[in-house]
Amino acid sequence: xxxxxxxxxxxxxxxxxxxxxxxxxxxxxxxxxxxxxxxxxxxxxxxxxxxxxxxxxxxxxxxxxxxxxxxxxxxxxxxxxxxxxxxxxxxxxxxxxxxxxxxxxxxxxxxxxxxxxxxxxxxxxxxxxxxxxx
Amino acid sequence: xxxxxxxxxxxxxxxxxxxxxxxxxxxxxxxxxxxxxxxxxxxxxxxxxxxxxxxxxxxxxxxxxxxxxxxxxxxxxxxxxxxxxxxxxxxxxxxxxxxxxxxxxxxxxxx
Numbered sequence: 040x041x042x043x044x045x046x047x048x049x050x051x052x053x054x055x056x057x058x059x060x061x062x063x064x065x066x067x068x069x070x071x072x073x074x075x076x077x078x079x080x081x082x083x084x085x086x087x088x089x090x091x092x093x094x095x096x097x098x099x100x101x102x103x104x105x106x107x108x109x110x111x112x113x114x115x116x117x118x119x120x121x122x123x124x125x126x127x128x129x130x131x132x133x134x135x136x137x138x139x140x141x142x143x144x145x146x147x148x149x150x151x152x153x154x155x156x157x158x159x160x161x162x163x164x165x166x167x168x169x170x171x172x173x
Numbered sequence: 174x175x176x177x178x179x180x181x182x183x184x185x186x187x188x189x190x191x192x193x194x195x196x197x198x199x200x201x202x203x204x205x206x207x208x209x210x211x212x213x214x215x216x217x218x219x220x221x222x223x224x225x226x227x228x229x230x231x232x233x234x235x236x237x238x239x240x241x242x243x244x245x246x247x248x249x250x251x252x253x254x255x256x257x258x259x260x261x262x263x264x265x266x267x268x269x270x271x272x273x274x275x276x277x278x279x280x281x282x283x284x
Contacts, residue, residue, distance in 0.1 A: 065246075066248045069242065070198065070199040070200040070218070070247075071218070073200045073242060095217065095218065097217030097219035098217070100219075101219060101223030102219055102226065106226065
């Protein structure tokens with residue numbers, strides 16, 4: 040039974056570690072061991088049974104793709120949230136600066152409206168990006 | 174043993190169907206597929222677990238740890254309401270697809 044574990048470890052070596060990977064490995068080892076004991080009940084030697092279970096397992100490529108796809112999404116999600124907060128904070132600072140300069144230098148003409156409208160596109164774009172990944 | 178692209182394209186509904194009948198675990202599903210097809214189609218374990226990952230991500234199935242067996246706890250899969258709806262749609266689509274392909278594959282050629 041040791042060989043099954045070793046083989047699954049080897050199969051998953053290239054895949055980045057994650058909680059998902061560990062639980063999947065456990066599940067596969069458990070299922071393969073059940074298969075091995077079934078094959079042995081049909082009269083195969085332990086070695087034959089293990090070999091057959093390993094050969095029939097197939098290519099790890101599909102599993103790797105699925106695990107990778109799962110890992111990328113949450114990463115983008117947290118990034119999108121952080122970037123939204125950053126854009127809000129950044130644009131507020133710029134807007135405050137514009138209002139201050141306007142009131143200090145030329146209180147008769149409210150020109151700061153124009154750059155404020157331009158700056159608002161930044162958090163707006165980030166908001167929709169964040170909503171997409173939420 | 175058939176390793177057809179057509180079957181591979183419909184693994185999701187095949188597995189959903191088996192899970193819909195009752196909660197099952199991985200090895201049980203691969204055994205059941207071989208049994209029902211009299212070994213004409215065998216699913217590779219690697220493919221099976223990739224399908225589980227995909228279906229669970231799409232929330233068509235959910236999983237839980239079940240009874241302890243040889244070498245650890247079995248992970249059982251159960252279908253979600255979304256999974257049932259998806260399966261129904263797939264069946265409907267398969268029926269329509271089959272009709273269309275039959276027009277070209279099953280009709281006698283008229284010369």
